[in-house]
Amino acid sequence: MARTHHRIVALETFFCPLPKFDACFPASHTFEVKEYARTKVSEIPERIRDADILVMTVIPIRADVLSEAVSPNLKMIGVVASGTDSVDLEACKKRGIHVANTPHCNATAVAEHAIASYFTARRSITLTHSLARSGEWPKRGTLLKTMDGPNGKPPMTCGSETMGIMGYGAVGKKIESVAKALGMKVLISARKGAPAGKGRTDFNTVIRESSVIVMCLPRTPETLNMISEPELDAMPNYSVLVNVSRGGMVDEKALVAALRAKKIAGAATDVFLQEPAGPETSPLLALDTADLNLVTTPHVAWCAEDTTDNYNESLKKNVSSWLEGAPTNKVV
Structure with a gap:
């Protein structure tokens, strides 16, 4: 043979x-x-x-x-x-x-990581952990107000959340299933600049009406800087942004500015424009996050x-x- x-x-x-x-x-x-x-x-x-x-x-x-x-x-x-x-x-x-x-x-792992990132950002877990470890709890007497959003209110619970999902492939569908099981209202975004078809909500409406946005779509020329200053300005100030897709789809400098200005309540990203990422290459990792609600993980959402x-x-x-x-x- x-x-x-x-x-x-x-x-x-x-x-x-x-x-x-x-x-x-x-x-x-x-x-x-x-x-x-x-x-x-x-x-x-x-x-x-x-x-x-x-x-x-x-x-x-x-x-x-x-x-x-x-x-x-x-x-x-x-x-x-x-x-x-x-x-x-x-x-x-x-x-x-x-x-x-x-x-x-990797759909199950990425979906679970997205949900974990949402909870970590919404509950300010990374921020309060860092403050407690650095001795701020006894200095301030309480860290309770650290969890408040820019709207001055404590964090929302799942039954009050509206999750906007950008990208409706295998990962997006799994995230939708978990979000609904947690009691959230879910909006599936249409493509930016495209009309809303059956079962989809206009992109700009998703930006304005979602309390949490999860990005899980491929990087293409059309999705680069998909969320930048105009979108961050239009988001509710109690909103949380989660990116488990690819770097470059969220304008990193614009996100830093939005977090510093308290335009949104928090953000979580597993991906960066340049990877491996570090303080020299990403403004998100160069941030002094002492009072900023930012969660970063090193492109590990897929790992399981x-x-x-x-x-x-x-x-x-x-x-x-x-x-x-x-x-x-x-x-x-």
Whole structure:
């Protein structure tokens, strides 16, 4: 029996360990696998030179490394993530490189993280924790007023909340289910600038009427800076903003200004315009948050045991279906 040999190169296995490919496919296919826990952009050309299957998550795979001179054997890219904004899809299309992503694998984890972030911001948990740890409780006598919003009122409870959800894929639907179970009214936002269709609420109405807004949609040219100064100005001053989608969709400088001016009650973000993020690259992390209700996590909303299992199963399915000529989760 003739065998086809495949060279798989995985560039970022610290995100998700690889499945055992040889145990997954027919004997007519054999695999040579090279795994790298982390890869610098400058190391990409050398590492993918002999690959015909590339596995990656967020590292940028741009046109220069997709040229035949750099990656002459490359035929498939398996993206271990829902988003494919890190891959130059047009360059892949021109060369006939198949690209497949792994959607919905992290939906439960991201939805749960969004809800946890909402509670943390609404209840000022990070802020009051920091103040208590720094000795402010005995100095001030009470930290109770720290939980008040800019409207001067204590935090809302779920039955009084209206949650606006921006992005209604697998994550958005799970968030909706949890929010309704908690007693919230839910508004599903239409796209910014688009008319409200069936089951959707106009974007500007969602901005004005929601007490909590959760962003869980893909980053595209249309969604960059989707929420900036005009939207933050239009939000109720008791509102909370949660972003578990991608960095760049909320204008970070505008959000800092809104928090400082007490235009909104609080914010939580798991994502940043430039990642890995730090005080040098993000104004959100450069903030002195002594009296600001801001929750930051380092792009970990997706992380969960079942997410890893789901990614492995989806990646195996994508490679197997591509080999068999009936590709699933095809992007290009």
